[in-house]
Amino acid sequence: MEEKKPRLGELLVEYGLITTNQLKEALRRQAQVGGQIGSILIEMGFITTDDLLNFLSKQLGVPSANLLKLDIDPEVLKLLPIDKIKTMKVLPIGVDESGVTLAMVNPNDMMTLNEVEFTLGRKVQPVVVPSAQMEAAIKSLSSGKFEVLRAEDIERELKKEKKKKPPNIITLLKYLAKSEATDMLLTAGVPPSIKLNNEVIRASLENLTPADCERYAREMLSEKGWSIFEKRGDYDFAVTYPEIGRFRVSLYRQRRSISITVRHVAEII
Structure with missing residues (x-):
């Protein structure tokens, strides 16, 4: 039986260019919007274009071009x-x-x-x-x-x-972690927003759809957490992304969508 060749994402993990968690996030994004895994990893900021091209060049035995x-x-x-x-x-x-x-x-x-x-x-x-x-x-x-x-x-x-694609949850969480905002608000019908000095500031992005908000919620929840939320209609939980930080998340079921509030929990050493 012919041995199955490892996929690009698996090879990048094996060679230490990305982490297993980053690959999982990128694969989830790929399932939602399509595209090639290498370009998605670049889009999500998990690998640089030059690092990916250098790796592909060595693996394929051909030059690369940016x-x-x-x-x-x-x-x-x-x-x-x-x-x-x-x-x-x-x-x-x-x-x-x-x-x-x-x-x-x-x-x-x-x-x-x-x-x-x-x-x-x-x-x-x-x-x-x-x-x-x-x-x-x-x-x-x-x-x-x-x-x-x-x-x-x-x-x-x-x-x-x-701009045509809704931003991925990793990009949004990275932005929140780096900003001085207290919260990020994700609601259908308006762009992603942050709360800064008690003022709500909307990003210059497309309005989110109910499907976008559900996707964000599912990305941050475990299957068990999603089941609890579906039964209750609201749910508070904490989630940690090793490369970004820890976040408190509140979900609330609206009539046809989900309202999400995310707060970055600053680490105290």
Whole structure:
């Protein structure tokens, strides 16, 4: 029987680049919003882009590229039709006498590599890039119009995409722990808010949905805790995230949603 290969997240834990708890949080986030685990770990601040790329480069045996540090010339972009760039999820980023440097999310995809080499009639050198950067780069390219693809264009697209997603609970708790706010309020119909000097300040984010609030509650609760909350309609508990801190959480069942208040418990040494 063929031995099952360890997944990227498991390898990152094995090599000490992330913790088991961080992987669990990232996998939970992935189940909710989709995407590749590497890009989610970057989004959640558990690993840097450069650290992930260095690791992938060693594991896959190919160079890596950070698209947020590159400006790609239009003549290079024109090497492949935009429809192939979109469907194959590849991006030519350089060309010289030896061939074409091709950014890929999966540089081991030999079928795609062979097809690109056949299309170009040139040798291709694959380099690995994060999937979120690839998606952002493709969205930045307008059909039929090739201009310089700048790092700032890709970064802008990444920020746009990030705004569409509700912030993950880890990001919110990190913010609360670092701020001077007494509480964070998570309620459907308004953005995440903090309470500072008895004033409620709303974040410049999208309004939360009932589904967002339920997800936050489930993420912080054990299965037993969730069962208790469902029976009672309200629940107070404490939760600890080793990398962030300890928090007191109050849940209250509203008509069609859940209201959440979170307080950071400062450690006294």
